[in-house]
Amino acid sequence: METAFNKPKFSWQEYFSDKKKGGHRYSTEEFLFKEAREKLFHLRGGRSLLDFGCGAGELLIYYVPNYERIVGADFSSSMLFEAEKKMWQQNYKNVDLILADDETIWEKLSLPFDRITATAVVQYLTPQQIDAFIRHASEYLNEDGKIVFFDIIDPRLYSLWKMGWFSQNFKLWKTLPKTGFGLLRQTSAILKNRPRDIIGDAYSPYFIEQIAIDNGFKMEYVKSMYYEYRYHAILSRN
Numbered sequence: 079m080e081t082a083f084n085k086p087k088f089s090w091q092e093y094f095s096d097k098k099k100g101g102h103r104y105s106t107e108e109f110l111f112k113e114a115r116e117k118l119f120h121l122r123g124g125r126s127l128l129d130f131g132c133g134a135g136e137l138l139i140y141y142v143p144n145y146e147r148i149v150g151a152d153f154s155s156s157m158l159f160e161a162e163k164k165m166w167q168q169n170y171k172n173v174d175l176i177l178a179d180d181e182t183i184w185e186k187l188s189l190p191f192d193r194i195t196a197t198a199v200v201q202y203l204t205p206q207q208i209d210a211f212i213r214h215a216s217e218y219l220n221e222d223g224k225i226v227f228f229d230i231i232d233p234r235l236y237s238l239w240k241m242g243w244f245s246q247n248f249k250l251w252k253t254l255p256k257t258g259f260g261l262l263r264q265t266s267a268i269l270k271n272r273p274r275d276i277i278g279d280a281y282s283p284y285f286i287e288q289i290a291i292d293n294g295f296k297m298e299y300v301k302s303m304y305y306e307y308r309y310h311a312i313l314s315r316n
């Protein structure tokens with residue numbers, strides 16, 4: 079009999095196995111174009127780019143014309159299929175799409191990159207996976223290269239956002255029932271062996287910076303333009 083204690087372990091790979099969109103705030107081309115433009119500004123050039131966890135290619139499609147060589151990687155075949163359709167439609171020839179996760183991707187790469195990026199992916203990695211990712215990425219990064227993690231969830235801002243702090247008609251007393259329901263939802267998720275929050279894990283900028291420093295990088299913190307509770311971490315070598 080299946081109980082709360084013997085439920086199979088939750089897997090993000092399984093969760094994403096049939097997804098077709100990256101969960102952007104709006105899925106209109108106008109919004110995605112603006113998001114991509116912000117990201118391209120922070121990527122600050124380079125000629126080759128690896129977009130890890132590229133999903134359905136919603137941002138990747140805007141990166142392609144700006145790079146000579148692009149690789150998109152994701153562990154979800156349904157997401158990659160959507161990305162592939164977008165690349166076909168535009169007849170882009172400088173893109174490789176690879177089905178891989180944060181461990182297997184490295185053995186599938188042959189050349190290093192000027193930029194290695196990941197948008198809204200860090201939240202699905204454990205601290206050990208983030209550390210290993212930076213370590214491996216460092217080996218596949220050209221000398222002046224950068225690792226750019228976009229839209230990491232900031233735990234402090236996320237709590238405020240969930241309470242409605244950033245909404246126009248924020249009232250403290252209205253947050254109490256929400257907070258109560260939130261706690262109930264979290265307890266139920268733990269009992270069902272699911273993550274506490276389906277959006278993934280939040281990591282403070284100081285935590286990510288420490289992992290960056292341990293791997294020989296310095297980190298620039300940038301507030302996300304389109305998500306109040308997220309930030310970008312731009313890593314370059316010391």
Ligand SMILES: C[S@@+](CC[C@H](N)C(=O)[O-])C[C@H]1O[C@@H](n2cnc3c(N)ncnc32)[C@H](O)[C@@H]1O
Nearest residue numbers: 094100131132133152153154179180197198202
């Ligand atoms: C929220 S979506 C964002 C997709 C894309 N970066 C974008 O902004 O449109 C997160 C993506 O990361 C992928 N992902 C999460 N963890 C991964 C891992 N360990 N290895 C490979 N892909 C992963 C998921 O399959 C999903 O496509």
